[in-house]
Amino acid sequence: MKVTIIGGGGRVGSNAAFALQCAGIVSEIQILDYNTDLAEGEALDLLHGASVVGGQRIYAGDYARAADSDVFVITAGLRRKPDESRLDLINRNVTLFDGILTSIKDAGFRSDALIFVVSNPVDILTQLAATRLGLPTSQVLGLGTMLDTARFRSLIAAQIDQSPAQVKALILGEHGDSMVPIWSSATCAGLPLEKFPGFNASLQTQLFTRAKTSGAEVIRRKGGAGWAVGLTIAEVVHAIALNRQELLPVSSVQNGCYGLRNVSISVPTIVGRKGVIKHVEVPLWPKEQQGLQASAQALRTTWSNLKV
Ligand SMILES: NC(=O)C1=CN([C@@H]2O[C@H](COP(=O)(O)OP(=O)(O)OC[C@H]3O[C@@H](n4cnc5c(N)ncnc54)[C@H](O)[C@@H]3O)[C@@H](O)[C@H]2O)C=CC1
Numbered sequence: 459m460k461v462t463i464i465g466g467g468g469r470v471g472s473n474a475a476f477a478l479q480c481a482g483i484v485s486e487i488q489i490l491d492y493n494t495d496l497a498e499g500e501a502l503d504l505l506h507g508a509s510v511v512g513g514q515r516i517y518a519g520d521y522a523r524a525a526d527s528d529v530f531v532i533t534a535g536l537r538r539k540p541d542e543s544r545l546d547l548i549n550r551n552v553t554l555f556d557g558i559l560t561s562i563k564d565a566g567f568r569s570d571a572l573i574f575v576v577s578n579p580v581d582i583l584t585q586l587a588a589t590r591l592g593l594p595t596s597q598v599l600g601l602g603t604m605l606d607t608a609r610f611r612s613l614i615a616a617q618i619d620q621s622p623a624q625v626k627a628l629i630l631g632e633h634g635d636s637m638v639p640i641w642s643s644a645t646c647a648g649l650p651l652e653k654f655p656g657f658n659a660s661l662q663t664q665l666f667t668r669a670k671t672s673g674a675e676v677i678r679r680k681g682g683a684g685w686a687v688g689l690t691i692a693e694v695v696h697a698i699a700l701n702r703q704e705l706l707p708v709s710s711v712q713n714g715c716y717g718l719r720n721v722s723i724s725v726p727t728i729v730g731r732k733g734v735i736k737h738v739e740v741p742l743w744p745k746e747q748q749g750l751q752a753s754a755q756a757l758r759t760t761w762s763n764l765k766v
């Protein structure tokens with residue numbers, strides 16, 4: 459499996475490359491960046507570790523060399539300022555992102571290649587990629603609420619003093635202000651979280667708020683997310699590489715799940731070698747359903763205002 463990371467010289471891209479390297483599952487990692495010196499530097503630094511872990515081919519490349527990639531991970535883009543919403547970023551990132559899609563198109567890509575969008579606003583840019591590249595929507599996916607879900611799980615686990623690996627709870631909807639916590643199916647070691655002592659509505663609100671504002675907190679404290687987002691990117695790439703058919707909250711253009719259509723948003727999605735295998739509509743509480751619809755509406759409004 460050959461993975462090209464566009465924007466791989468930046469924090470998110472290089473952290474994703476490191477997570478992929480440590481796992482040793484994909485065989486080839488190409489770092490592509492507008493800043494070619496940075497790409498060369500990151501690729502060289504990673505390559506130096508290849509005799510210790512992973513053992514993959516790692517190099518800095520270009521679009522021509524990327525044409526036979528199995529997965530294009532796009533992390534290139536501008537970062538959100540602490541007081542800026544992810545949707546505010548759109549005006550600054552769309553032109554840049556469009557240029558990248560044109561470069562991928564011009565250089566050519568395999569008909570079964572997958573496009574995996576991380577750059578923000580991720581749901582909008584995922585829809586843009588699906589529109590521009592003319593690929594089946596199953597081949598275009600975005601990181602969506604993967605990172606929010608990871609944050610949510612680890613914060614819940616810390617609160618109840620359990621291993622983060624035991625906590626299963628999802629955030630769905632937009633990777634942004636309208637994201638929706640799914641408490642109806644949240645568990646720890648298979649037990650319903652809402653039955654845990656002290657796990658009341660006020661604690662739930664507190665935990666969700668902390669998860670939702672974590673991105674801004676990380677930006678304020680260290681400039682931007684890196685390690686956790688790198689790991690969640692690797693989780694999706696590994697689900698693809700190993701055809702795991704894993705249920706993940708990635709973003710993709712919807713075709714009817716929860717009544718949603720023509721909007722890229724996170725719902726429970728089975729991910730495998732062909733990308734989006736299927737969307738899974740598990741019953742939600744009415745307020746979760748309403749939250750998901752409102753989130754989709756917020757994204758539709760942004761999409762319809764976009765000059766594409
Ligand atoms: N979906 C998610 O959960 C998350 C998304 N992000 C998003 O990821 C993106 C990248 O964030 P960071 O890595 O922190 O930023 P960064 O500034 O560290 O890296 C961005 C990289 O993109 C490169 N780049 C810019 N224009 C390019 C182009 N046209 N072609 C190729 N490379 C280009 C830059 O040279 C730079 O190396 C941002 O849009 C950020 O908002 C960040 C964290 C989480």
Ligand SMILES: CC(=O)C(=O)O
Nearest residue numbers: 538578605673674683
């Ligand atoms: C930057 C961003 O989207 C996050 O850290 O959640």
